Amino acid sequence: MNAGAPICGQPGCNVGSDGKCKLRHDPVESCPNYAVEVEDAVETEVPDEPRAPPPVPIWSSDKLSPAELSALSRRRKLRVVALVGEEKVGKTTLLTSIFEMYCKGPFAGLTFAGSETLLGFAKLHSFALLSSGRSSPTVPRTSRRDGLSFFHLALARASGGTIDLAIADRSGESYADARASTDLIGTLTEFDLADRICFLLDGARLRSKDDRVAYTRNFRQMINALNDNGALAHAKDIELLSTKLDVSRGGDAADVGYGDEYRARIVSDFRAKGLHMSSHEICALPKADRTVGIVGLDDLVARWTSPAPPPDVAPRPIADAPRQIDRMLSKA
Ligand SMILES: Nc1nc2c(ncn2[C@@H]2O[C@H](COP(=O)(O)OP(=O)(O)O)[C@@H](O)[C@H]2O)c(=O)[nH]1
Ligand SMILES: [Mg+2]
Structure with a gap:
């Protein structure tokens, strides 16, 4: 009325x-x-x-929060990769370089087929462009307050089919905190989601004689702490990614040998503990020596997108089986 x-x-x-x-x-x-x-x-x-x-509602196309990733995972089959490493090891630069490769065209046998985080990538990429006004390519700093976020990349194979990669990005300070205080490991939810975990090792710090002993001890301690607290149990593959090859390979033979020996020891020690670990070297931004170029990114993308092995359906051997056929299987 x-x-x-x-x-x-x-x-x-x-x-x-x-x-x-x-x-x-x-x-x-x-x-x-x-x-x-x-x-x-x-x-x-x-x-x-x-x-x-x-x-x-419109998709902001910025980095994905864990809830947004979960929504995306209901629409697409995602392969989740976690980049783990302390501050300044080169996590964000690696992500930017991969995106940049796909801005130029097909790379590692795959073609860019879309991204739910184009704005997030564009923000990273803008810092690396000449038009940013910076004297050398750089990337924005990832802050502890940013929490966990994910970048998404859909890549198409020439033979057909698309692979959806979700790459976790978190500030290096959070991993350093978790190493010091293992109570925090449970809050690092990327370890529950990731199929592949990449531990980034700073190749430049391996060259510094003053710094490398403490750095390598802390690096090993971080993997140990995560492994002992079950954070690595979910991942099928674990990579040791040594960054800044342009710096690490530029030193004298003794420094290069130190790095090689350290990586080999880490891989053999953690394989002995049951982790499926491999070691690789990359150069995502050859700032120190441009003649080195971008190294290892094509192999890295090929590993991250390689077809999943068929599930193992062979029968498991049974100890002290009562049936003769099961005993024969257990011998095999
Ligand atoms: N020389 C060289 N510097 C690199 C390389 N990758 C990254 N950097 C530099 O290392 C610093 C830290 O990189 P950033 O990606 O921000 O590390 P984050 O903190 O782990 O994300 C930046 O100044 C990068 O330009 C590389 O392959 N070679
Ligand atoms: Mg960063």
């Missing part, structure tokens, strides 16, 4: 406000003019304002 409409048709009657009929009818309802206008008012429909359509 229109609140301002008179409830009496008699001009000058204030029955609506003072309750008294101007023609002195008592009760007021007995007045023939009473409520006439009210009914008219009800019948008079005030046309609605044209309603604005409800807002349409």
Whole structure:
């Protein structure tokens, strides 16, 4: 009902406000003019304002939060890769370089087929461009406050089929905190999601004689802490990715030998503990020596996108099996 409409048709009657009929009818309802206008008012429909359509949610295309990744994983079959390493090891540069390769064309036998995080990639990439005004390519700093986020890359094979990669990015400080305080390991949810975990080892720090002993001890401690607390149990593959090859291979033979020996020891020690670990060297941004070029990224993408091996359906041997056929299988 229109609140301002008179409830009496008699001009000058204030029955609506003072309750008294101007023609002195008592009760007021007995007045023939009473409520006439009210009914008219009800019948008079005030046309609605044209309603604005409800807002349409649009995909921001920035980095994905874990909840957004979970929503995407219900639409696409994702392969999740976690990049783990302390600050400044080169995690963000690696991501930017991979994206940059696909900006130029097909790479590692695959073609760019889309991304749900184009804006996120573009933000990283803008820092590396000449138009950014920076004297050398760089990337924005990942802060502890950013928490966990993911970049998405859909890559198409020439033979058909698309592979969806989701690459986890988190600040290096959070991994350093978790090494120091293992209670925090449970909060690093990327380890529950990742099929592949890449531990990034700073090749430049392996060259520094003052720094490398403490650095390599902390690096091993981080993998140990994660392994001992079950964080590496879910991943099928673990990579030791030594970054900044342009720096690490540029030193004298003793420094290069130190790095080679350290990587070999880490791989053999953790394989002995049951981890499926391999070691690789990369150069994502040859700042120190441009003649080195980009190294190892094509193999890295090929590993990350390699077809999953068929599931192992061979029967498991049974110890002390009562049936002869099962005993024969266990011998095999
Ligand atoms: N010389 C050289 N520098 C690199 C390479 N990759 C990264 N960097 C530099 O290492 C620094 C830290 O890299 P960033 O990606 O921000 O590390 P994050 O903190 O692990 O994300 C930056 O100044 C990069 O330019 C590389 O392959 N060679
Ligand atoms: Mg970073």
